[in-house]
Amino acid sequence: MHEKHHVVVVGGGFGGLQLVNDLKGATVRVTLIDRRNHHLFQPLLYQVATTVLATSEIAWPIRHLYRDRPEVTTVLGEVTAVDTAIKTVSLANGQSASYDTLVLATGATHAYFGHDEWAAVAPGLKTLEDATTIRRRVLLAFEQAEVEDDSARRDALLTFTVIGAGPTGVELAGTIAEMAHKTLPGEFRRIDTRRARVVLVEAGPRILPAFSEDLSAYARKALEKLGVEVHTGTPVTDCTDAGVKIGDRFVPSRTLVWAAGVQASPAAKWLGIEADRAGRALVAEDLTAPGHPDVFVIGDTASVKQEDGKPVPGIAPAAKQQGAFVARVIRARLEGKSVPDVFRYRHQGSLATIGKRAAIIDFGRIKLKGALAWWIWGIAHIYFLIGTRSRFAVAWSWLWTYLSGQHSARLITQKETLRETG
Amino acid sequence: MHEKHHVVVVGGGFGGLQLVNDLKGATVRVTLIDRRNHHLFQPLLYQVATTVLATSEIAWPIRHLYRDRPEVTTVLGEVTAVDTAIKTVSLANGQSASYDTLVLATGATHAYFGHDEWAAVAPGLKTLEDATTIRRRVLLAFEQAEVEDDSARRDALLTFTVIGAGPTGVELAGTIAEMAHKTLPGEFRRIDTRRARVVLVEAGPRILPAFSEDLSAYARKALEKLGVEVHTGTPVTDCTDAGVKIGDRFVPSRTLVWAAGVQASPAAKWLGIEADRAGRALVAEDLTAPGHPDVFVIGDTASVKQEDGKPVPGIAPAAKQQGAFVARVIRARLEGKSVPDVFRYRHQGSLATIGKRAAIIDFGRIKLKGALAWWIWGIAHIYFLIGTRSRFAVAWSWLWTYLSGQHSARLITQKETLRETG
Known part of the structure; x- marks a missing residue:
């Protein structure tokens, strides 16, 4: 046969x-x-x-x-x-x-640009395990800050640094800031989570370089409104478990996330x-x-x-x-038919979301920002989710978060032990 | 003050x-x-x-x-x-x-009754990590069986053993059997998942000893109808990564779950x-x-x-x-009021579910089994779930599973490497 x-x-x-x-x-x-x-x-x-x-x-x-x-x-x-x-x-x-x-x-x-030793302190985001690792570290930082007596160490625990300001970096920084300002306040007794610093570092001259300059500028303003400190034009020169060096300046920060190379x-x-x-x-x-x-x-x-x-x-x-x-x-x-011999890429547009009711969309001639862009972003992502159940499940989780301000998966899992705050 | x-x-x-x-x-x-x-x-x-x-x-x-x-x-x-x-x-x-x-x-x-070395091959079920570990091992066993050429090794991969037949053991065995018989068939090309063996071992004389004898007998029949082999009256005497010893008999089985002590x-x-x-x-x-x-x-x-x-x-x-x-x-x-000095336990009833549309409830005088008991079990559990969102989310996941026969969280996660099938 x-x-x-x-x-x-x-x-x-x-x-x-x-x-x-x-x-x-x-x-x-x-x-x-x-x-x-x-x-x-x-x-x-x-x-x-x-x-x-x-x-x-x-x-x-x-x-x-x-x-x-x-x-x-x-x-x-x-x-x-x-x-x-x-x-x-x-x-x-x-x-x-x-x-x-x-x-x-x-x-x-x-990729860590030849600094693979940064991987342990600044995890990237490519797999489900990466995501639960970052989730655990972010949540643990708030927990450890709550019981930390030393104010410098507490400030370092409450400083979150995202390295790289492409869509993933922007979305991470925006959502961490929203957690600190909107989801967590009222649940801690000793710290005010609204005083958390979220630092977004980009070596290039502006964030979201794939977008037009005005959308990029809008996104920066939207992030700053959420409380994110945006640093552009200076590369990260070191990552340790105590913090991050931006150019020559060391920023004490216990939680780093890698969204660059x-x-x-x-x-x-x-x-x-x-x-x-x-x-x-x-x-x-x-x-x-x-x-x-x-x-x-x-x-x-x-x-x-x-x-x-x-x-x-x-x-x-x-x-x-x-x-x-x-x-x-x-x-x-x-x-045995005529074989297409050149792949042509058709760019359909770029989307990025910054926080609740703020997103940017660059369709080339049509550019959108703000609440309308945010709704389009959400609908597009739900549309592209494979599998009927996930579409409904994600739509439901988002609706819940939208209406209640609460996040539904605040779990510290896996067996990395509590990092000592010393 | x-x-x-x-x-x-x-x-x-x-x-x-x-x-x-x-x-x-x-x-x-x-x-x-x-x-x-x-x-x-x-x-x-x-x-x-x-x-x-x-x-x-x-x-x-x-x-x-x-x-x-x-x-x-x-x-x-x-x-x-x-x-x-x-x-x-x-x-x-x-x-x-x-x-x-x-x-x-x-x-x-x-507890492993003095055999802590069994913990590595027969994980128990107390934490979220335990649950994702068991999930990973069950799903990996089917995956490895699909690519295994040796029939004896394939059979061992397709044999799942649950040790201990309290409610957790019964529920695990019943759900694994349902997965093998209803959720997974049609997705594999070389193995027939319906030929998987699910073995439930209980050292005591009958399963679900907290229930009356007739409910326990009904549960056993319901499990057997799902394809579960129930062994009672013989203790497990050894657990290895190749299988389980029940009394003197060795059963090759690559996936063991501990639901005993x-x-x-x-x-x-x-x-x-x-x-x-x-x-x-x-x-x-x-x-x-x-x-x-x-x-x-x-x-x-x-x-x-x-x-x-x-x-x-x-x-x-x-x-x-x-x-x-x-x-x-x-x-x-x-x-400064009169202090209650004796705690009195009021037993409200025992519930256990065996599979889709089969459960048993023992309220003392009132005993229920079958589909009605199953619906009461489900409603009671949704009722007791803390937090409005989880109630809806679980109800939705169950409804989805009930109507489609599909499970929504079939993920192999964490970094335990593929166990070699050699």
Whole structure:
């Protein structure tokens, strides 16, 4: 029996899932490999880190999504190598999978610009564990401040620093400030949580550089209105468990969150192809790996240029468009039709939220800010949440938070022990 | 200024919270110390372990519950010692708190009957971390079975053993069987999850010994209908990562859950008073520690007899009644009124659920089983959930599971690596 063309997809993020979705009905077998059992809706991960949403509201088991697609096999496993000569990927458990077409959609993690020692004191935000780690540290800082007798140490505990002012950094800083000013007051007896400092540090000249200057300026004002101190134009030069050095100035701060650099997955290394400084594979215009027409690299782990020479941004819509493009290429090749040979990115707009009833949207010609933008942001995110239940669950959690001002997932979990306040 | 009478409560479980609730309006200051920041609704913890509910649906920040009670101070901290001579409790961070009245409501953990080495392979279920650990192991076992080529190893991966057939053990076994038979089929390509074995082991002669014999027999039948193998009358003699030994017979089983023995917190040791075999403090009839009229011990860490000589069961309603009793005693003492001197436990009934539309209720004279009991069980649990939002959230999650058969929190989280299937 002639086996159907076998597409192996590594990574169940936005790009990988879009690809598998769009291969529905094609004459292929699909194997989808991910080292996690769940797809993660990363744009809302900051809300888990800041106690608004529960972990299960933004993550769904991948295999459940394809229960009605018998030609799709989901494998929980970690890819360790690719052998393009024999067209095989190797897994950490010693098994391997042969492919006819391979799609690497393995994403990126945070990068510390050569300072990996900062990772322990300034966790980034890429996984559910990262989110619960940050949640635990933020909540513990308030708890420890409540029992701290020394005023300098108390101030350091009540200073929260977010490094990097892209959308994630802005959203984290805004939500931590809202917690301190609106959710927590009245619950502590010795500290006034409204006196907490939230510091947002950006090495570049302005926050949210992907947005126009006036939207960026509006966002800065909205953050400052929430009580966030915004520092731009000066890089962080050190991170310790006592605080952060911004340029030459040391700011005592016990809770640091890293929302700066990005490091791609080792997809380029597996293939032995060139990568950019962030490790992203330099792919051809049709998203194939140079010299490997049967291997595609998409999403955050690929370096792709737009027509104007600017890089395609590392955001969910870009990954989805790439997944859809590769599905069209695979279908065209199998059906002997004319194969699209250049991926074109269509930027649909940029969205970022700053706090309750403040957001910015940049659709190019149309720019929105304030309450209307905030409602559009919320509706768009609920719309894009996979799975009917999560849509309702998140809508309900947000409605609850909106009306009551309360957050529903204020849990300190996992076994990191109370850090001594000495 | 004369300071108000200071009540220090250690433990924010059912007993501790009932006590603090019932001290509302009394002329006291209250300090509530817990080593976790959240109250946990333990009766539903098994639903987190079996992916039905999210962690935040059954846990709430303690200090949020008392935000409108300025005389109540919540402290996140771990008590390490009590000095009854100077009326002080010591915390792990080096601080201490002086009390006029002390209430120890520090609960219990699981016990392995002298086999603490079993803890690593057969986790118990007392905390949110325990629940997510069991959830991860159950989900990973199915994932590993899907990629396992050896049939004996695959069978061991698809065998789930629950040790101890009290309500928690029965509820865990029933829900794991439901997952295997109703939630997961169709999502795996190589294994048939309906062929999974769920084994429930009870050393005593029958399951659910707190219930009448006919209800216990009904529960056994309902479990067997769900596909659970019930073994009674034989103790577990060994637990390893390869399986469980029931009497002399070894059952290969890669996932074990411990729902047997209980070990009280060290409250009796702190006070230097007598304890029973499970470590529970032997208290006087008014729940004071013998020789320490200002120290009360309540809930799972206290050993209290009913009028008929039977022990008061370690369940939430008993802890709540004790908390309410001690609040009455403290109030009466402060107001110079006649002080109640004997705690009397009123058993309101026992409830256990076996699976969808099957539960048993033992109200003494009235006994219920089947679908009606199941609905009463569900309504009673939603009613007792603290906090309006959680009531709705849990009701919604249950409705979703009831109608769709799907579970909403099927997440493998935390960093235990994939266990090798070798």
